[in-house]
Amino acid sequence: MSAFQGTSNYIASNELQLAVNAAIALERPLLIKGEPGTGKTMLAEELAASLGVELIPWHIKSTTKAQQGLYEYDAVSRLRDSQLGDEKVKDIGNYIIKGKLWHAFTSDNRPVLLIDEIDKADIEFPNDLLLELDKMEFFVYETQEKIVAKQRPIIIITSNNEKELPDAFLRRCFFHYIRFPEKTEMQAIVDVHFPKIKQKLLDEALALFFNLRDMPGLKKKPSTSELIDWLKLLLAEDISPEVLHETRQKKVIPPLHGALLKNEQDVHLFEKLAFMHRGQR
Amino acid sequence: MLIDFFCKVRDYKVPCTLRELLDLIRALEQGVVFASIDDFYSVSRTILVKDEAHFDKFDRAFADYFTGVASLELDLSEIPEDWLKKHFEKQLSAEEKAKIKALGGLDKLMETLAERLKEQEKRHQGGNKWIGTGGTSPFGAYGYNPEGIRIGQDESRHRRATKVWDKREFKNLDANVEIGTRNLKVALRKLRQFARTGSSEELALDETIAATARNAGYLDIKMKPERHNAIKVLMFFDIGGSMDDHIKVCEQLFSAIHGEFKHLEFFYFHNCLYENVWRDNNRRRSEKIDLLQVLNTYSRDYKVIFVGDATMGPYEITYPGGSVEHWNEEAGNVWMKRLTDHFDKVIWLNPQNEAQWPYYASINIMKGLVDNKMYPLTLAGLGQGIKALI
Structure with a gap:
């Protein structure tokens, strides 16, 4: 065998x-x-x-x-x-x-x-x-x-x-x-699932995703299967990488976040942090 | 073959048995791995370690065995003193710093450490890579090496790439760490284990017989629903003051327990239990509840869990009028005794680091009052506490 x-x-x-x-x-x-x-x-x-x-x-x-x-x-x-x-x-x-x-x-x-x-x-x-x-x-x-x-x-x-x-x-x-995969492994996993995904979109999405995972206090961290679902949605809705980039810069809640954050307390926490971040600037 | 390695792994308290050693040898014999230390690391971990909580210990054992004694000559001059100092201070809590001061200050301590290191070097010929894990060093007690900080790793002459086992990625999965975001769920599970004492769905024999008889002898099966969790929990949270440091972990415990029990009542108190407790911390002055009333309301089979750091002046427990907030007619220990006499099972979960307990007289008194059933608010401590509650 x-x-x-x-x-x-x-x-x-x-x-x-x-x-x-x-x-x-x-x-x-x-x-x-x-x-x-x-x-x-x-x-x-x-x-x-x-x-x-x-x-x-x-x-x-x-x-x-x-x-x-x-x-x-x-x-x-x-x-x-x-x-x-x-x-x-x-x-x-x-x-x-x-x-x-x-x-x-x-x-x-x-x-x-x-x-x-x-x-x-x-x-x-x-x-x-x-x-x-x-x-x-x-x-x-x-x-x-x-x-x-x-x-x-x-x-x-x-x-x-x-x-x-x-x-x-x-x-x-x-x-x-x-173990939870690192960014390069994650890239390989995503490539397998979406061979034609645009490189730029993927980079932005991954960066956003890992930022989100690093956020302290989340009740349920998004995992690989959530990332893949989310990418599916991004592709289906035809969201451009620029939108994601902007989201990350401004630290606002990402589009279609329902696929990533499955708990309304987490969404709330994210909004609160985003608000605080805007307040600082 | 591999016996030394196996012993080393066991020395680091990774639970594994002869059976696994034989498996490992068989794996090598079958050629699952060949001449690659990384692969050997993976396979030996797969076979010897059965729980990710032990991965960190295994990583340390592996590093110890393979890079071990010979590969690293620790040269004291290579470690800049202020680097050490900086690291030191980062790791220390306020109390620890105070304690160090009592021992002659950080400088004195550093001197002793330097001496100790030299001694160690001579004795071991080449020095031990893991300073402070020997257990004889007094420095361990001061939390200097809580996560096994490796002095001198960065300065090592061996500029090899960090190996997987050297990264110690699984450090956080060790069962002794305090409850964190991820570990919250694990805590929940331990509680669930003791919550589900009822058996699963059963055949209701009497009803089946009766129904079958009514049905002119044709079978009519009746089932009984699953028995529900019968455990009732009464919780007392210490709030305010020194507990502010532990707010996060308590919140997590609270939400974990909240979802788990149908019969859960909770009350707040401050520092020590006196004649009054309250349910809503914002209205603690206006809506007090008589502790006697609590004792009379809840039956003795309620499991009582205290959460508090028990860190206060000893007189707050032992003297009438000792409370910092109001005049109490009777001392805290009288009320504690009343409570422990009434309820069958009482435990105390203490978020304070267990190593520091002996330094607080109040913790020792409180521990005595709950019949030594005080456990640290860590996953392991919670597990022990739950065992004591059943």
Whole structure:
């Protein structure tokens, strides 16, 4: 299997590439953390695309149980069917619903399994998956069969740090923290998304964007995905670089700021600072 | 192979185990990286470190191991004295400066430092790159090296480009830093953890049986809604005076807690708790609330969190009439005791730097009054406090 080097629409830093390749080579799950909007989930999608294998996404919610990733026994429909006298009822296997891990284990090609936002789940969730991730096998009690992975899937786990993960779980994973990209990296990312964007507009937009990120006291700093949305809007509205330049000089609120600042307190703060700045001059 | 490196990483208190060392060796064996120290840095960090809070410690360990003892000969003459001094003063708070004065002034201190450096150089043959991290130096206590300022890095003969681990980008992610803009969210999460004690949605068995029976034996499933957060919080904020220095961090904590609890009541006090508290700081004179009334209103299962620096004259706590604002019939500690007797769980979060606590008599008294459950207002401290509240 060839090494991952990012794709035509995903820029992976050297460190990230190494982390991914180490995880692939050593068959360990890779835990990805980072500010929201730095492309954690996208990594799994692009990894699957670049390797040409299936992506099995498992999005975690606060009510998700580890067992649901393995299989679920649908006792209620079996009970219902038994009351209706359905023939299906005699085979319990008809009521076992395969989970995402089961799919990943039995897939023909080595798939990419994305366990998205693992921190949203219950505290016990990661602990319940320890053995399954380690040995890559589990037992189905209802049918007395043992599911063993044909090959160990590439597992990407993302976390937004809302809960601390248990140590025992962390020991089994590799870890990478996606740092917020610097200006040159940012340029590369934007180039990938908007190949025809005018250089001048981009320079102005990036300068504005990083100014905004440096502003103290923002509740939610805009991140890469917000920048890309904003650029999309700028292009769609055909805003000229001169307007942006002027905005930056006068420190007034940038056009279409709704894409960047998602919190009315932040917008308010910005307006206040802009007002103070004008007052000084 | 790599055992020394592994030990060094562990020396810097990065939690990692043998399992990770074996993984790292296996990664090298498989040729994930080859002959590049930068790549080795990335891969070893990926494998050994599991939390970005430890990145900074890892960076330091890495720098220590690889540039280490041999590469840097510290020559005292290379460090201009006033450069040091300037750096010093930038780092010191007003209290610290006062304390240094008590120890014979900055010049005296610098002299001692110079001596210490010379000694260190002899003993280590080539000197230690990280002055002041040894733990024996008295200078650490004065906050001189709170972020590991490297004396002499700029003047080093080694004019090599700064390496990634030398940049120490992850310094701010260390769990011991005070709550900042970014960290506000992390604080929230810790609180959420202790807020969600109820279980998720359940099958309402009794109702299901009853409904099924009514339904002539055909199944009729009834579900119960998720149980809600039952934790109730009572907060007391110290306001005004010395707390002005900590206003930002308190605001952040306040907004974090505000969004998190359905049952949240908060009151203000000044310096120490006396017979009155108030809810609106602008009308603190006119709309006082009797503390006894508070005690009678809220049941003992309310979790009480004090936020204050507890920095005042000791008499403000221990003597009747000690209050700086009014005449109090009974001393502050009497009221504190009444409160801690009434409520099961009481903690105190102190925004004051923990290293300075021992120097304030009032902090020690207050700490005793809350049964030693005083924690610094940092992420780590908040975590400990929350544990004590459950």
